[in-house]
Amino acid sequence: MDDGMILSVQGLKKHFPVTRGMFFPKAVGNVKAVDNITFHMRQGETLGLVGESGCGKSTTANTVLALETPTSGRVLFQGRDISRFNRRELFHFRRNIQAVFQDPFRSLNPRKKVRKIIGEPLWVHKVGTKKEIENRIAEFATLVGFTPRQTGQYPHEFSGGQRQRIAIARALALNPKMIVLDEPVSALDVSIQAQILNLLMDLRTQFGLTYLIISHDLAVVEHISTHIGVMYLGNLVELAHGEDLYGSPRHPYTRALLSSVPVADPEVIREVTLEGEVPSPMNPPAGCPFHPRCPEIISKCREAVPGRKEVSPGHWVSCHCSF
Amino acid sequence: MTTATDAITGKKIKAPRVGAGIPWLGLACLALFFFTVLFADVIAPHDPFEGDLLNITLPPAWEEDGNRSYLLGTDMLGRDVLSRLIHGSRISLLISVGCIIFYGSIGVVLGLISGFTGGRTDMLIMRLADFWMSLPAIIVLFILAAVNGPSAKTIVLTIGIMGWPNYARIVRGECLSLKQRDFVRLARVAGCSNMRIMVSHILPNIINSIIILATIEIGGIIVLTATMSFLGLGAQPPSCDWGLMLAEGRQYITYAWWLVTFPGLAIVVAVLGFNLTGDWLRELLDPKQKLR
Amino acid sequence: MSMMNMPEDRLLYIKDLKTSFFTKKGVVKAVDGVSFEVNRGEIVGLVGESGCGKSVTSLSIMRLVPQPAGRITGGEMTFCGEDLLKKTEKEMRLLRGNRLSMILQDPMVSLNPLLTVGYQLEEAFRYHKRTVGSMKNKCIELLKKVRVPAPERRVGNYPFQFSGGMSQRVLIAMGIANKPDLLIADEPTTALDVTVGAQVLKLMKIIQEESRGAIILITHDLATVAQVCTRVLVMYAGRIIEKAPVKSFYKNPAHPYSQSLIQSVPVLGRRAQRLFSIEGMPPSLLNPPPGCRFEPRCSRAMGICAEKYPPESRLGEGRQVSCWLYGKG
Numbered sequence: 001m002d003d004g005m006i007l008s009v010q011g012l013k014k015h016f017p018v019t020r021g022m023f024f025p026k027a028v029g030n031v032k033a034v035d036n037i038t039f040h041m042r043q044g045e046t047l048g049l050v051g052e053s054g055c056g057k058s059t060t061a062n063t064v065l066a067l068e069t070p071t072s073g074r075v076l077f078q079g080r081d082i083s084r085f086n087r088r089e090l091f092h093f094r095r096n097i098q099a100v101f102q103d104p105f106r107s108l109n110p111r112k113k114v115r116k117i118i119g120e121p122l123w124v125h126k127v128g129t130k131k132e133i134e135n136r137i138a139e140f141a142t143l144v145g146f147t148p149r150q151t152g153q154y155p156h157e158f159s160g161g162q163r164q165r166i167a168i169a170r171a172l173a174l175n176p177k178m179i180v181l182d183e184p185v186s187a188l189d190v191s192i193q194a195q196i197l198n199l200l201m202d203l204r205t206q207f208g209l210t211y212l213i214i215s216h217d218l219a220v221v222e223h224i225s226t227h228i229g230v231m232y233l234g235n236l237v238e239l240a241h242g243e244d245l246y247g248s249p250r251h252p253y254t255r256a257l258l259s260s261v262p263v264a265d266p267e268v269i270r271e272v273t274l275e276g277e278v279p280s281p282m283n284p285p286a287g288c289p290f291h292p293r294c295p296e297i298i299s300k301c302r303e304a305v306p307g308r309k310e311v312s313p314g315h316w317v318s319c320h321c322s323f
Numbered sequence: 324m325t326t327a328t329d330a331i332t333g334k335k336i337k338a339p340r341v342g343a344g345i346p347w348l349g350l351a352c353l354a355l356f357f358f359t360v361l362f363a364d365v366i367a368p369h370d371p372f373e374g375d376l377l378n379i380t381l382p383p384a385w386e387e388d389g390n391r392s393y394l395l396g397t398d399m400l401g402r403d404v405l406s407r408l409i410h411g412s413r414i415s416l417l418i419s420v421g422c423i424i425f426y427g428s429i430g431v432v433l434g435l436i437s438g439f440t441g442g443r444t445d446m447l448i449m450r451l452a453d454f455w456m457s458l459p460a461i462i463v464l465f466i467l468a469a470v471n472g473p474s475a476k477t478i479v480l481t482i483g484i485m486g487w488p489n490y491a492r493i494v495r496g497e498c499l500s501l502k503q504r505d506f507v508r509l510a511r512v513a514g515c516s517n518m519r520i521m522v523s524h525i526l527p528n529i530i531n532s533i534i535i536l537a538t539i540e541i542g543g544i545i546v547l548t549a550t551m552s553f554l555g556l557g558a559q560p561p562s563c564d565w566g567l568m569l570a571e572g573r574q575y576i577t578y579a580w581w582l583v584t585f586p587g588l589a590i591v592v593a594v595l596g597f598n599l600t601g602d603w604l605r606e607l608l609d610p611k612q613k614l615r
Numbered sequence: 616m617s618m619m620n621m622p623e624d625r626l627l628y629i630k631d632l633k634t635s636f637f638t639k640k641g642v643v644k645a646v647d648g649v650s651f652e653v654n655r656g657e658i659v660g661l662v663g664e665s666g667c668g669k670s671v672t673s674l675s676i677m678r679l680v681p682q683p684a685g686r687i688t689g690g691e692m693t694f695c696g697e698d699l700l701k702k703t704e705k706e707m708r709l710l711r712g713n714r715l716s717m718i719l720q721d722p723m724v725s726l727n728p729l730l731t732v733g734y735q736l737e738e739a740f741r742y743h744k745r746t747v748g749s750m751k752n753k754c755i756e757l758l759k760k761v762r763v764p765a766p767e768r769r770v771g772n773y774p775f776q777f778s779g780g781m782s783q784r785v786l787i788a789m790g791i792a793n794k795p796d797l798l799i800a801d802e803p804t805t806a807l808d809v810t811v812g813a814q815v816l817k818l819m820k821i822i823q824e825e826s827r828g829a830i831i832l833i834t835h836d837l838a839t840v841a842q843v844c845t846r847v848l849v850m851y852a853g854r855i856i857e858k859a860p861v862k863s864f865y866k867n868p869a870h871p872y873s874q875s876l877i878q879s880v881p882v883l884g885r886r887a888q889r890l891f892s893i894e895g896m897p898p899s900l901l902n903p904p905p906g907c908r909f910e911p912r913c914s915r916a917m918g919i920c921a922e923k924y925p926p927e928s929r930l931g932e933g934r935q936v937s938c939w940l941y942g943k944g
Contacts, residue, residue, distance in 0.1 A: 052808035053779070065512050094514040107505035111527040121513035159896060170509070189664040189835060194879040194892035201889070216809060219881040223890065246884055260813040262838035264880050266861045270842065274810045277778050327635060327642065330687045331678070331700050338637045 007041040012073035033059040035234035046211040048221030051231035057214045098171040102183035104163035108155040115151035118170045140169040161192035178210040233289040240315040250317040349599025359412040367406035374401030396581040407563035414564045419544040425483030430490025438498025452488035468556045478557040497529045531608045538601030542594035627653040632690035634675045641901045645671040647853035658830045660840035663850035673799045716795035720802040722782030726774040733770035739792035757788045780811035796828045852908035859934040869936040
């Protein structure tokens with residue numbers, strides 16, 4: 001079943017049971033980190049998943065990376081369900097999808113030299129001879145702006161931005177088709193952020209990569225993504241092309257989110273339209289998860305979870321009120 | 324050198340010197356200890372096992388009846404106390420290092436497996452550790468001594484099999500926190516097997532803790548082995564184990580004080596050396612010092 | 616209500632403040648000659664990237680620089696006309712939490728997890744002996760002020776029962792308990808979600824309006840500054856390189872660094888092909904260069920920039936900038 005989709009997430013649910021008891025743990029509750037989300041990606045696209053704490057975007061990323069197994073639903077990579085892979089298949093699958101994580105100070109092994117960090121995926125997958133691997137490492141290091149001498153140093157000798165470059169070089173080493181980036185620039189200063197984003201965009205063009213980028217920063221996501229998905233409390237409330245989402249946001253949460261983003265222009269006064277806080281994922285509200293804070297609530301919202309509706313080509317919303 | 328003044332107090336500010344904080348006393352003690360271990364044969368003035376029966380229980384050289392060639396006096400068999408002390412350092416070191424390597428290895432392996440695997444295995448190993456720690460070491464030692472006969476080897480065996488829970492606990496704790504770290508996640512994403520992650524990623528990052536724990540424990544082990552020898556369960560005569568020297572000299576304490584004082588001091592020096600240096604090492608290698 | 620003197624409009628006056636850290640590697644000049652003032656009614660944004668010295672500046676004002684490595688080595692600081700450098704530690708303690716207050720960045724680590732929130736709030740009152748009426752009621756009033764819902768119940772809760780946004784409000788409550796004249800807020804929204812952060816910023820504005828004091832808002836986020844502040848101070852490598860009222864700053868940033876910084880921020884709705892980025896990194900504060908510290912990364916650097924540090928030039932309307940492009944050179 002290959003309709004050109006490189007990644008297809010269908011009805012994905014990931015619940016974490018909360019247990020009590022030391023010797024014989026019993027489940028007393030469930031954290032519904034991801035609660036039925038569906039999206040599809042084509043090769044070359046960049047999907048940005050945005051949302052606030054507890055919305056489930058990181059869990060989604062972990063599931064796509066096969067670091068977690070779904071509670072239900074399917075994750076299809078190039079048509080094959082990754083949650084059904086055995087060890088060997090999983091191992092081969094990993095060549096296609098790599099990751100870059102948030103904290104450049106914690107995502108690199110402080111005891112390994114840069115070249116060993118970049119080269120590890122190559123050794124693990126035995127890609128080529130020793131010489132070939134070393135050449136590859138040098139190639140990718142140079143690509144992200146490192147000199148050969150620098151590959152012999154340790155991560156702590158470099159700044160945050162440089163470390164993120166190391167992480168990117170490592171992610172590229174296997175020539176994956178897709179890279180999952182979990183908050184890749186949140187821990188960086190603004191001027192460095194821009195450098196890294198530019199690098200990511202250049203690499204995307206050069207290698208024809210597909211990115212799944214997770215972030216809480218709407219502006220960053222909008223800049224680099226072709227599509228944007230907004231998550232709230234484990235649900236994907238809106239999914240659209242970048243311009244569509246910004247130009248005509250349909251879901252009340254999306255609108256509230258956009259209005260809360262501070263803008264570097266004092267002339268633009270943003271009205272804070274959202275009160276209250278995100279409820280705990282252990283106790284999500286019944287019906288539409290957003291209904292307690294929603295300014296456009298109708299009675300149906302309290303009772304039934306809204307399904308996905310395509311309100312315009314490629315623009316999906318989960319809301320009872322969208323027309 | 325800086326010429327800055329504190330704006331609040333008006334006093335001159337002295338920048339921290341490069342050598343500040345180094346535990347000179349501890350390092351000196353350690354240096355002395357290792358020196359005697361290495362060069363015992365050369366520096367000991369007499370044979371530690373041959374006694375001169377004409378010169379029994381001589382006081383230290385500076386005392387009235389002392390003899391220059393027996394600097395710290397002699398014991399009840401005429402053996403030179405100083406030579407015995409010097410050779411005894413070898414025994415102390417051998418035993419304590421032997422113990423540490425023995426239970427350290429067990430502890431590290433179990434701790435790694437426990438911390439990394441988690442779940443049932445973790446629970447089982449930790450409950451085992453709890454149980455193990457509640458066993459009184461002395462009783463085990465008595466039993467083993469009864470079975471194998473008391474000797475230095477018995478001590479190593481006892482401490483070796485009793486001492487791992489602490490190590491396992493600490494290694495497990497580090498493992499747990501390292502497991503969450505992003506670089507471990509990335510290793511998985513790259514396709515690394517569990518074994519590879521444990522050995523290649525986690526282990527190098529806990530080596531620091533392992534070493535530091537060893538330096539801290541070794542002091543305690545020296546005291547413990549001395550205690551065991553003192554109780555007669557460890558090294559047997561004519562060994563010059565310090566604990567044994569203490570036991571042998573105990574009954575003469577009122578008129579031959581040097582037989583007990585010097586072995587005691589030797590223990591103090593050795594343990595102090597390890598403890599002070601271990602403390603300093605711990606601060607030095609503290610991973611919480613984030614380097615940006 | 617007001618203090619013993621006539622209400623001074625100039626709350627804080629800092630001239631040529633220098634704070635250094637004496638480490639084994641050498642002297643790190645974290646704050647190297649910073650001058651500015653804060654008047655009543657202002658919300659001043661102290662903006663800069665990591666390592667520029669903005670947090671150390673705030674710690675210096677509070678005289679909380681971590682000793683013995685950190686020392687204030689020069690300059691003048693007056694608060695409501697009183698010389699802060701001449702105060703004894705006891706006198707400073709009477710000021711802190713009282714007329715001069717600070718809110719720290721991460722509420723998850725700034726609150727004591729073993730004490731109830733009510734107890735920690737009471738501490739703010741207790742030390743400064745402002746007990747008129749029941750303490751508990753005062754705490755509830757305070758929580759109401761920072762818009763914590765169900766304050767009567769929450770006052771007995773522990774910090775772990777609060778979310779990030781609520782904890783930050785509690786921190787704010789502790790900061791404003793004694794109605795300080797000057798409140799320093801160090802990155803108050805960095806650890807929070809966007810929607811929650813927006814609420815907190817709105818709250819801070821309201822507080823400032825009600826108290827008629829002033830706030831110094833320390834942040835790396837230019838957007839936050841644009842939303843909330845009345846004036847901007849831009850810091851780079853230990854010095855303030857530009858001062859301006861917020862509106863004219865964003866319309867016409869004067870210093871090349873300020874311009875680059877504003878251009879680097881991705882703007883929602885304005886998709887550019889490439890983001891503007893500044894190459895290179897800030898200089899080491901161990902041995903800062905003699906000239907302008909931004910010179911190596913500046914696209915408009917001239918010969919003199921590397922040799923001499925530019926003096927502060929006045930650009931009119933309360934604007935100052937340290938750059939040879941405007942220099943009286």
